[in-house]
Amino acid sequence: MDAESIVSQVQRRIELQSPDDLAYLLANVRRAAAARLDEAFPHVDGGDGDDDDGLRNQIAALVDEYIDKTFTLAAPNLSINGLAVPDHQLRTTTSSSGPSPPSAVYEPFDARKRHRVADLIAAEEKLLEEVAALKRAVPAAAAADHAARVRDATARDDALVDQRLAREAADAAAAAAALSVPDLERQHAVEAGFRGAVDVLGRLKRDMPAVVAKMERARVAGEYVITEGR
Numbered sequence: 001m002d003a004e005s006i007v008s009q010v011q012r013r014i015e016l017q018s019p020d021d022l023a024y025l026l027a028n029v030r031r032a033a034a035a036r037l038d039e040a041f042p043h044v045d046g047g048d049g050d051d052d053d054g055l056r057n058q059i060a061a062l063v064d065e066y067i068d069k070t071f072t073l074a075a076p077n078l079s080i081n082g083l084a085v086p087d088h089q090l091r092t093t094t095s096s097s098g099p100s101p102p103s104a105v106y107e108p109f110d111a112r113k114r115h116r117v118a119d120l121i122a123a124e125e126k127l128l129e130e131v132a133a134l135k136r137a138v139p140a141a142a143a144a145d146h147a148a149r150v151r152d153a154t155a156r157d158d159a160l161v162d163q164r165l166a167r168e169a170a171d172a173a174a175a176a177a178a179l180s181v182p183d184l185e186r187q188h189a190v191e192a193g194f195r196g197a198v199d200v201l202g203r204l205k206r207d208m209p210a211v212v213a214k215m216e217r218a219r220v221a222g223e224y225v226i227t228e229g230r
Contacts, residue, residue, distance in 0.1 A: 013079040022080065026071060033063045 016022055041056040075085045 013077055016078060016080045019080055029067055033067065
């Protein structure tokens with residue numbers, strides 16, 4: 001198991017968002033070291049300061065070497081946007097020949113902007129609550145509105161069907177009235193004769209068996225008389 005894997009298991013890496021963050025950290029360290037070096041070896045105006053400058057330059061070189069070594073050894077414990085720090089990025093960042101990143105400039109604290117931020121956060125929370133309430137209420141309201149529209153449309157369709165049926169019935173009644181046959185002349189006499197004929201046929205149907213039986217007896221009696229007379 002390599003050293004990088006052991007470090008990742010023991011502690012969490014320091015997370016940086018971009019290579020500029022690494023350059024910013026290195027620049028701050030170099031700036032702090034230069035400030036301490038200036039305190040220990042201040043520049044002397046006038047006079048021969050070659051010895052002092054030579055010693056200062058040697059100490060500055062040693063400090064830069066120490067800073068480079070420190071960041072090189074710390075690289076396994078760093079990550080840029082979730083990835084390990086590449087070697088070329090580390091060499092580019094620890095190189096003192098390149099231009100140093102600009103120092104951070106902070107805006108003075110503004111109480112009005114702080115209150116404005118608080119108001120915006122409160123407004124955002126209120127809007128989120130309204131959105132949540134709408135998510136709960138809108139589907140039910142939309143379903144109820146759709147059901148109401150369906151009921152209204154069905155009622156209109158039923159009313160139109162009833163009106164159409166009423167018109168059709170009226171048209172049929174008018175057509176039947178137009179096709180009705182007027183009463184014939186002697187209508188009552190014809191109906192009375194028909195009823196009398198029906199009654200006669202009924203009596204004939206009722207009396208027919210008796211008449212047939214009488215005829216049968218008369219036939220038998222006639223045959224007997226003719227036979228005995230011989």
